[in-house]
Amino acid sequence: MEYYSSQISLLIEQLASLPGIGGKTAQRLAFHIIDMPKERVEKLADTIVKAKQTIRYCSQCLTLTDRELCPVCSNPARDQKTIMVVENPRDMSAYEKTGKYEGVYHVLHGAISPMLGIGPADIRLKELMHRLEKDVDEVIIATNSSLEGETTAMYISKLVKPTGIKVSRIASGVPVGGDLEYIDEVTLLRALEGRVEL
Numbered sequence: 001m002e003y004y005s006s007q008i009s010l011l012i013e014q015l016a017s018l019p020g021i022g023g024k025t026a027q028r029l030a031f032h033i034i035d036m037p038k039e040r041v042e043k044l045a046d047t048i049v050k051a052k053q054t055i056r057y058c059s060q061c062l063t064l065t066d067r068e069l070c071p072v073c074s075n076p077a078r079d080q081k082t083i084m085v086v087e088n089p090r091d092m093s094a095y096e097k098t099g100k101y102e103g104v105y106h107v108l109h110g111a112i113s114p115m116l117g118i119g120p121a122d123i124r125l126k127e128l129m130h131r132l133e134k135d136v137d138e139v140i141i142a143t144n145s146s147l148e149g150e151t152t153a154m155y156i157s158k159l160v161k162p163t164g165i166k167v168s169r170i171a172s173g174v175p176v177g178g179d180l181e182y183i184d185e186v187t188l189l190r191a192l193e194g195r196v197e198l
Helices: 006-016 023-035 038-054 089-096 125-131 147-163 185-193
Strands: 079-086 103-107 138-141 166-169
Touching: 006 023, 079 089, 079 125, 089 103, 089 185, 103 125, 125 147, 138 147, 147 166
Parallel strands: 079 103, 079 138, 138 166
Antiparallel strands: none
16 A cells, blocks of 8 residues: 655655665655755755766775875875775774874775675775885785674785785774774774784
């Protein structure tokens, strides 16, 4: 039995297709959007379309940006010789919130997961190895503490060690199975400061 007109149902359906948005939340958002002034709805829709058209990967670290280089990579005060490897842009953002890390990043856009059919060629390892041909002192591996994150960390360590570059892994403080984007800044900072060489 249909409760709403087809257009309302379609809006709810589209919102519910977003990650983390269930049916009730989608319904609440749909009614909020319908109640918003027309100008705000148009601005929201326009912002979404412009973001999709202009956001791309940073040419250096591969995070999302609307410029050639992201704000971190283009900052001359950042230590370009220290590269922290993270799984996704949300993990990078989590470390940036600590305000203490002064190096740059490399975003893999995933982790090795044989169960899901994701191998080393499916994440941005080739680009990382290309960056390591330049003057780099340390690679900090900050993948999640999940099985996939640990597998990825060990794989990167085996790739980087022969180059003579120091390889370290973030220390404990990040719970096993935890995603970096949901961990508080103090825990992330302790994990960064307590990293150990692999």
